[in-house]
Amino acid sequence: MADIIVKIINKSDNELPAYATADAAGMDLRAHLETAVTLQPLERTLIPTGLFIELPAGYEAQIRPRSGLAIKQGITLLNTPGTIDADYRGEIKLIVINLSNEPQTIHPADRVAQMVIAPFVQVVMEPVAVLSETVRGTGGFGHTGKS
Numbered sequence: 001m002a003d004i005i006v007k008i009i010n011k012s013d014n015e016l017p018a019y020a021t022a023d024a025a026g027m028d029l030r031a032h033l034e035t036a037v038t039l040q041p042l043e044r045t046l047i048p049t050g051l052f053i054e055l056p057a058g059y060e061a062q063i064r065p066r067s068g069l070a071i072k073q074g075i076t077l078l079n080t081p082g083t084i085d086a087d088y089r090g091e092i093k094l095i096v097i098n099l100s101n102e103p104q105t106i107h108p109a110d111r112v113a114q115m116v117i118a119p120f121v122q123v124v125m126e127p128v129a130v131l132s133e134t135v136r137g138t139g140g141f142g143h144t145g146k147s
């Protein structure tokens with residue numbers, strides 16, 4: 001498989017994002033902070049990463065929570081999965097929220113999210129009067145039952 005090149009500028013002292021294991025899907029993103037930030041229950045904040053990327057056309061970066069932080073501290077991302085567009089040239093920032101019942105602290109260089117690079121397609125919308133018939137039809141939202 002050909003290497004997919006993502007250009008990156010790192011304005012933090014943190015190490016560059018990297019895959020932690022051979023077949024990891026995501027690269028962890030670290031908080032670019034001078035001092036620790038404490039979030040009260042249900043408080044949200046924007047955490048900078050110091051990272052700026054240039055994705056190839058046809059690719060997006062998905063910003064996802066880390067499961068360890070979610071289960072241990074109730075920290076997640078409010079807009080998960082966040083979308084980094086290929087034409088975005090700003091800093092990658094993380095919309096972090098504390099869903100636990102206690103204050104939670106994020107320290108400088110903490111790994112608070114992970115980034116998955118994925119291909120996508122753009123489509124052409126074709127307005128029509130009717131859609132094709134299927135067995136499912138308009139059924140949804142659990143209409144096939146639970147067990």
Ligand SMILES: O=c1ccn([C@H]2C[C@H](O)[C@@H](COP(=O)(O)OP(=O)(O)OP(=O)(O)O)O2)c(=O)[nH]1
Nearest residue numbers: 063079082083084085086088091092093094095
């Ligand atoms: O978690 C995120 C989500 C988005 N972005 C940046 C990159 C993305 O390309 C841009 C816009 O994101 P999105 O389309 O999700 O937000 P919007 O509210 O639709 O803003 P816009 O009108 O700028 O598209 O913001 C981040 O840094 N972190």
Ligand SMILES: [Mg+2]
Nearest residue numbers: 083084085088
């Ligand atoms: Mg948008």
